[in-house]
Amino acid sequence: xxxxxxGDKAPAIEAKNQSGxxxxxxxxxxxxxxxxxxxxxxxxxxxTEACNFRDNYQSLVKDGFEVIGVSIDNEQSHQKFISKFDLxxxxxxxxxxxxVNDYGVWVEKNMYGRKYMGTARTTFVIDEDGIIQHIIxxxxxxxxxxxxxxxxxxx
Numbered sequence: 001x002x003x004x005x006x007g008d009k010a011p012a013i014e015a016k017n018q019s020g021x022x023x024x025x026x027x028x029x030x031x032x033x034x035x036x037x038x039x040x041x042x043x044x045x046x047x048t049e050a051c052n053f054r055d056n057y058q059s060l061v062k063d064g065f066e067v068i069g070v071s072i073d074n075e076q077s078h079q080k081f082i083s084k085f086d087l088x089x090x091x092x093x094x095x096x097x098x099x100v101n102d103y104g105v106w107v108e109k110n111m112y113g114r115k116y117m118g119t120a121r122t123t124f125v126i127d128e129d130g131i132i133q134h135i136i137x138x139x140x141x142x143x144x145x146x147x148x149x150x151x152x153x154x155x
Contacts, residue, residue, distance in 0.1 A: 006135060010035070010126045011102040015070075015092040018078035022062055023090055025130065031127040032069045034060065034148055037105045037141075039119045041073045041081035041091075048141040049121070051088055056145035059086050064128075065148070070094050071119060080107070125151065 004011075013025040013035075016134065025033065036053070038046040041067070044066050053067050060067060067089040073081075078091040100106040109118045121141075125134035125148055134151045136144075 001143065003146060004124075004132060005017060007130055009033065010130050010132050011099075012132060013070075013092070013099055013102075013111040015094055015099060016075055017090040018075055018082050018090055020075055023092060025126070027069075028066050029130065030128050031063045032063075032128060032133075032152075034065050034123060035070065035103075035126060036067070036121075036144070037070050037103065037119050038121055040071060042084070043123070045082075045141050046071070049139065049144050050081070050146055051085055051129050052142060052144045053089065054085065054087050060145060060148075063149075069125045072097055072100060080103070123148065 010025060015023060017023045017024060038049060040046055050069060057067060066100055069088065069091040072094050075093045075097050078093055081087065094100055097106055103124065105120045106117060106121045107120045108115055121139045123136040123139055123144065124132055127133050136147055
C-alpha cells in the first residue's frame with residue numbers, strides 16, 4: 001500500500017460503530033469528514049482529543065464536518081468510552097486492523113526502548129468527494145478541532 005498523500009482518494013471504509021451498525025465512508029458523500037485515528041479508548045491523550053472534538057462538535061457540524069474516530073478497540077470498549085465522556089460521534093471498531101493498515105497509521109512504535117506495533121495518532125480531513133484535503137500527523141490533543149479549523153481557513 002502506498003503512503004497516502006493530500007489529493008488522494010480516501011480508502012473505502014466499512015466497519016461497525018459502537019452500536020454494532022455498519023458505517024461506510026461513502027455514507028458521508030457530500031459532507032466533509034474528520035477521520036481521526038487514535039491508539040486506545042480511555043487513555044489520557046485519546047480522552048483529551050475525543051473530548052476536544054465533543055466540546056467543538058456542534059460548531060464542526062455547523063461548518064459541514066462529520067467526526068469519525070477509529071481505533072482497534074472493539075464495539076464494547078467504544079460504548080463505554082462514549083458513555084463515560086458523552087461523545088456525540090461514531091467510533092469505529094477496527095479490531096481486524098484493516099482500516100489502520102489501509103490508511104498507513106499502523107506503525108512500529110517505541111516506548112522505553114520496547115518496540116511494538118500500534119496506531120499512530122493521525123487525522124485525515126476528507127472533502128465532500130472523498131478526497132484527502134489534509135493529513136495531521138502531529139495532533140495537538142487539546143486543540144485538535146482548532147488545528148482542523150486553521151487548515152480549513154475557519155475561525
